Amino acid sequence: MYIIYIGNFLSIVVGDKIGLDTWFVHMTKEEDPKEEKPPRFTVEVLDKLTALMITGFGLVAALAWNDAIKLLFKEVFGMHEALWAMFAYAIFVTILIVLITIYLSRLLRIAKEKEK
Template sequence: MEHLREAEREFREKIATLILAGFGLVTALAWNDAIQTLFDAFFPKSNGLIGKFIYAFVVTAIVVTLSLQLKRISEKKE
């Protein structure tokens, strides 16, 4: 019986993780659209391939910087 309860608990945890991942994806897509719109406002003539690569580079640089900052904050709390 204990094995069944453990399996049920793990199942609930996995479902919660999947639901949160889905919410995270929706949030990421919303931010992606907002950032693309902002980028287009500042660089209206960059609609081609080069503009998309510039956008991808800028977003990557921002995400890496934020990730490093969050890692440092997390390490300080430990």
Template sequence: MASLKVQVIEMTAALMTAAFGLLAALAWNGAISWAVKQFLGQEEGLGLFVYAILVTILAVVMTLLIARMAAKAKAADAKLTEKMK
């Protein structure tokens, strides 16, 4: 059974991932829409696809980083638990 510390880290990672997904969708909305409009001269069609791709890439990268941190914490906890046996 995972320690309380690992459980807290895993839950925090899940909540942070969800929060970052929402943050990416909301906070970057205006900035990315503006940038796409500047480069493509439109906010519809191709511009919306470019916007969606950029936000998705950002969310995936951050999710992977958060998951990697959680995995490292879990591995460190497993090593500590093994040493205590």
């Protein structure tokens, strides 16, 4: 009999044969999950998976804002296909992204300094 630990939150007892093959599951012979630390590989995979999911959600939000800003330019400047309006939009978005990136970089640097 095996106990399968998924993180520190869930344990599943199964029979002698296990057909589960995944990186996110750590299998042991009937051990106490509180005494065992998760393998470093599992933590790294979950860390990277979380970062990728957050990036994906950020992309979805960015696309939503892209549509909203395009609609705003269409309302303000009329035809959104006008060449000058598209360049104005591109310049506006570029400046906004640069400012946000600078701000977030400063926040990260301050947080790292406080951590030390």
